[in-house]
Amino acid sequence: MENEITVLFVSYHSDDIIEKSIMTIDKNIKIVVVENSKNKIFKNKLEEKYSNVRVLIPQENLGNGAGINYGIKHIDTMYAFYLDVDTEVFPDTIQNLISAAKQIKEFSILAPKINNFEYKKECYIDFQNKSKYSKMKFVTGCALFFDLKIFKEIGFFDEKIFLYYEENDFYKRCIAKKKYIFLIENSKINHKGNSSVDEKYTDEIEINRNWHLMWSTFYFYKKHFGTIKAYVKILPKLISAFLKFIFFSLINNKKKRDIYYARFNGSLNSIIGKKSWFRPKITK
Numbered sequence: 001m002e003n004e005i006t007v008l009f010v011s012y013h014s015d016d017i018i019e020k021s022i023m024t025i026d027k028n029i030k031i032v033v034v035e036n037s038k039n040k041i042f043k044n045k046l047e048e049k050y051s052n053v054r055v056l057i058p059q060e061n062l063g064n065g066a067g068i069n070y071g072i073k074h075i076d077t078m079y080a081f082y083l084d085v086d087t088e089v090f091p092d093t094i095q096n097l098i099s100a101a102k103q104i105k106e107f108s109i110l111a112p113k114i115n116n117f118e119y120k121k122e123c124y125i126d127f128q129n130k131s132k133y134s135k136m137k138f139v140t141g142c143a144l145f146f147d148l149k150i151f152k153e154i155g156f157f158d159e160k161i162f163l164y165y166e167e168n169d170f171y172k173r174c175i176a177k178k179k180y181i182f183l184i185e186n187s188k189i190n191h192k193g194n195s196s197v198d199e200k201y202t203d204e205i206e207i208n209r210n211w212h213l214m215w216s217t218f219y220f221y222k223k224h225f226g227t228i229k230a231y232v233k234i235l236p237k238l239i240s241a242f243l244k245f246i247f248f249s250l251i252n253n254k255k256k257r258d259i260y261y262a263r264f265n266g267s268l269n270s271i272i273g274k275k276s277w278f279r280p281k282i283t284k
Contacts, residue, residue, distance in 0.1 A: 004098060005029060005079040010067035012036040013282060018085040019046075025089060027052055034071045036061040037282070061279055063212075064141075065157030065166030072148060072156070080151070084142040086192040096187035097145045100133060104182060108154055108174035109146060111139035112187035119183070136181045141167035142191045150179055162276040163212035165220040172224055203255065207262045208280040214241070214266035215276050231271075238267040 007025055011018055011033055018033065025031060031053045035042060043055035058070055068082055079101060081094060089112075097110050104110070117140075121127040125135040144167070154173055157166045174181060214237060222230035241263035248257040266278065 004077055005081055005094060006075045006077045007031045007094075008068065008071045008075065008080050008082045009033045009085050010036065010062075010064055010071065010082075011042075011085050012061065012280075013039070014085040015039070015042050015045075019049075021083060021085055021087055021089075022046075022050060022053065026091075026094070029094065030054070030075075030077065032056060032071050032074060034058065034062070034067045036063070036067060062159075063162035063166075063276075065161050065170075066159040069156040069159065072146075072151065075148065078148065080146045080148055082144045082146070083189075084191065087142055088190040090188055093187050093189055097184055100182070100184045100187065101145065101147060104133060106150075106179065107147065107182055108150060108177075108179035109139065109144050109171075109181045110184050110187075111136070111145065111181065112143050112189045113183065113185050114140065114142070114191050115188055117191070124183075125180070130183075132185045134183045134185070136183050137175070138168070138171060139181055139183060140191075142193075143189050145184075153177075154179060160276060161216050161219065162278075163209065164216040166216075169220055169223065204280045204282055207258055208278065210259050211262040211266035211278040212276060214238070214263045215270040215278070218267060218270035219276070234267050234271065238264060238271075241267065 007029055009018060009021070009031070012035070022031060027050070029052060031050070033046060033053060033055045035055050035057050038057055040057065043057060046053050046055050056071065056074055058067070062070055072080055079098065081097065083089070093112055097112060100110055101107070119136070119139070123136055123138045124130055125137055154170070154177055158169050161169065171181060214234070217237070218230050218234040221233045241260045245257060245260040245264055248260060262278075269277070
């Protein structure tokens with residue numbers, strides 16, 4: 001198994017979180033961490049502590065999708081298993097995914113079942129006939145298993161997207177090429193959610209997330225559904241963000257003012273065609 005797969009993380013100031021995930025992975029399995037913060041102390045710490053871990057530091061903060069692309073270009077195994085830094089696997093999680101991959105063969109993504117989480121009916125291609133390997137329209141992006149040959153045939157993640165909707169964009173391209181996404185019921189993970197960055201950076205990351213959520217919403221809908229649908233999707237959010245920005249400015253609530261300004265600004269930048277340029281202002 002250890003020669004067939006590499007586990008991939010994309011991290012950004014996740015020093016206090018990622019180790020909990022690494023410790024749940026078999027020490028014989030290769031792990032690649034793409035660290036977007038340029039933190040060489042973090043790189044040295046992980047590589048000294050875990051012999052199976054390699055930390056890559058790109059020249060700039062790539063975001064999530066481009067970070068996955070960067071990591072995959074440095075992986076030489078048949079399979080890659082991307083995990084959010086706040087996930088935990090079980091002893092049979094990865095082996096069950098590999099077993100499923102060998103049975104299904106033609107797939108774009110395999111996704112493990114997330115404990116204490118259930119997908120809505122509309123996420124399934126055929127909910128009435130769901131099975132141990134169910135075809136999906138959508139799975140959460142916290143744990144994605146790839147056959148790298150098929151991944152490269154479909155095309156890498158869209159690097160214009162820094163954060164949010166990068167997996168939705170990839171899923172649509174997968175299904176268009178009839179390379180389906182499967183939910184693997186007997187492969188399970190735990191996922192904390194919203195805890196991928198150290199707590200001391202929470203406020204700055206929240207601003208960053210809100211900016212990119214709005215930017216990516218308009219970009220994704222315009223790319224896949226056309227300009228009119230993109231405007232229908234984003235304009236109510238833009239107007240709401242502007243009004244809330246004014247309100248929270250008047251009552252001097254700086255935290256919420258900054259969040260809604262980020263939402264407004266992210267929407268506007270996407271509408272006028274500017275690239276996804278916003279980055280968190282974190283120094284260490």
